[in-house]
Amino acid sequence: MVRPILSEPTVERYLPMVAEAVGPDFAAYRNHIYRVLSYALHFLGDDPRGREHIGFALVFHDVGMWADRELAYLEPSETVAERVREQHAPHLDATLVANIIHWHHKLLPFKGPDAAIVNAARKADWIDASMGTVRNGVARKDVAAIEAAIPVLGFPQILMRLAKDLRHGNRLAGLWRVLSHVYKI
Numbered sequence: 001m002v003r004p005i006l007s008e009p010t011v012e013r014y015l016p017m018v019a020e021a022v023g024p025d026f027a028a029y030r031n032h033i034y035r036v037l038s039y040a041l042h043f044l045g046d047d048p049r050g051r052e053h054i055g056f057a058l059v060f061h062d063v064g065m066w067a068d069r070e071l072a073y074l075e076p077s078e079t080v081a082e083r084v085r086e087q088h089a090p091h092l093d094a095t096l097v098a099n100i101i102h103w104h105h106k107l108l109p110f111k112g113p114d115a116a117i118v119n120a121a122r123k124a125d126w127i128d129a130s131m132g133t134v135r136n137g138v139a140r141k142d143v144a145a146i147e148a149a150i151p152v153l154g155f156p157q158i159l160m161r162l163a164k165d166l167r168h169g170n171r172l173a174g175l176w177r178v179l180s181h182v183y184k185i
Contacts, residue, residue: 002042002142004149005034010055017084018059021067028153032128033058035150039124039138050117056092057081057100057121065162077101105129131156 011033022029036058044050064076078101085092099118103110104125110118123136131152132143 002038002138002146004146005038005041006150008034008037008051008055010052011037011059014056014059014084014088018063018067018080021063023066025066025158028155028158029062031150031153032062032155035128035146035152036121036124038146038150039127039136040120042138043120043123043136044117047117050114050120053092053096053114053117054100054121056085056089057097057104060084061101061104061121061125065159071163074102074105128155 015030015033018029019026037055040054040058041051044054060077060081062073062077063080064070064073064078067080068076070076078098081097081101082094085094085097093114096114096117099110099112099114100121103118104122106122109115110122112118126134127136127138127143132140132147135143
């Protein structure tokens with residue numbers, strides 16, 4: 001059973017730093033972070049180091065879409081996360097934070113340092129990004145329970161709107177940019 005995480009100190013400490021950039025989409029983005037965190041901690045188990053790194057990285061993992069108005073948002077998101085990490089959380093492993101963000105849309109398992117942590121976040125984001133189509137072993141009823149506890153608030157529609165808006169009305173061009181720059185094998 002996946003336990004919903006409704007609040008987490010690391011997330012709550014850094015989330016205000018992205019609120020202005022995310023703007024009116026903030027509540028939906030916050031809930032996306034908490035759904036992904038819930039799944040990630042289900043996969044990771046009791047690992048305080050992994051929990052803190054994933055919580056921190058998730059705050060910034062998609063923020064480049066809003067902060068830089070960019071659909072190829074991984075590197076801009078990593079840049080924002082690194083700037084905040086250097087100033088406010090130097091104890092966090094810079095490579096691990098960058099890997100969580102950079103590889104969170106990787107199709108196949110990550111095989112690098114701290115792979116268990118990176119893959120927990122990666123598998124978790126796939127569940128939420130696919131709206132439960134990809135479940136990585138999580139039962140449908142658990143996905144439904146997480147979505148009931150932490151409402152989706154139109155997050156998939158926000159992503160579609162951004163794909164259209166950031167490519168000047170051309171949703172197809174936006175989706176192509178995401179597919180060619182964000183998803184990794």
